[in-house]
Amino acid sequence: MSRDTDLYEAIYAIVRLIPKGRVTSYGAIAAAIGMKSGARVVGYAMNHCHGVKPGVPAHRVVNRNGLLTGKHHFGTENEMQRLLEKEKIRVAEDKVQDFEKIFWDPAKEITEL
DNA sequence: GCGCTGACGGGAC
DNA sequence: TGTCCCGCCAGCG
Numbered sequence: 462m463s464r465d466t467d468l469y470e471a472i473y474a475i476v477r478l479i480p481k482g483r484v485t486s487y488g489a490i491a492a493a494i495g496m497k498s499g500a501r502v503v504g505y506a507m508n509h510c511h512g513v514k515p516g517v518p519a520h521r522v523v524n525r526n527g528l529l530t531g532k533h534h535f536g537t538e539n540e541m542q543r544l545l546e547k548e549k550i551r552v553a554e555d556k557v558q559d560f561e562k563i564f565w566d567p568a569k570e571i572t573e574l
Numbered sequence: 575g576c577g578c579t580g581a582c583g584g585g586a587c
Numbered sequence: 588t589g590t591c592c593c594g595c596c597a598g599c600g
Contacts, residue, residue, distance in 0.1 A: 468597085487582055500582040502596045507581055509598085524582060531581030 468494070472506040473513060475567045479521045482548045483565035484557055486525050493567040500525075507531060520544040527560030 471494045479485055487500040487507075496502060503522075508531075510517040520541045524530045532541035532555065542552045551558035 488584090491582085496596080498583070498595050499597090500584095500595085501580065502582095504581040505597060519581080522581080525584090526582095529581090534581060 468502070469506045469509065472503055473510065473517050475571060476507075476510075476517045476519065476522055477515060478567065478570060479518060479565055482550060483563050484521045484523055484527075484545075484550060484560065485565045485567055486523060486527075488525055489564075490522070490567055493571050504531065508534060518544075521548070521565075523557055523560070527557040529555045529557070 472490055475490050475493055476485075487503040488497070491497060491499040491503045494503075507517070507519045507522060510519050519531065520529075520535065522531070529541050529545075529552070532538050535541045542555065545552045545557065550563060557563070
C-alpha cells in the first residue's frame, strides 16, 4: 500500500470488512490504521467516500456514542437508519441499540496488518 | 501560504 | 455521572 490515498484506502478497506449486522466506531478504525487520535480524519475520509469504486458501507460506522452522526451526509437522513435496520441493527433516536454487543473491532481483525 | 472547519475521542472539572 | 474543552490530521476558502 504505497498509494497517495493510502490513508483513505486503509480506512475504506476496513469499513468494507465490517460484517453485516455489525458496526464500528471512527476511533476504532483510526486506531486500526495507527491513528488513535485521527478519528476526525476517518470521518473526513467517509465524507469523501462518495464516488468510491466498490462503495463504502459508511452506515455501519458510527461515533463512540453509537450515534448516527453522519446520517445527514447520506442524502436522506432516513437512508442510514434504514440501512442499519436492514442489517437487523436496532436503531432508535438516531442511535444504535446494543452498540457494544454488535460492535466490531477492526484492530482485532486486522491485527496482522 | 495561512487559517478554519469537520461524519470524533478522551481527559478534566 | 454528565458536560465542557482541547487536541489531531487533512481538505478547502
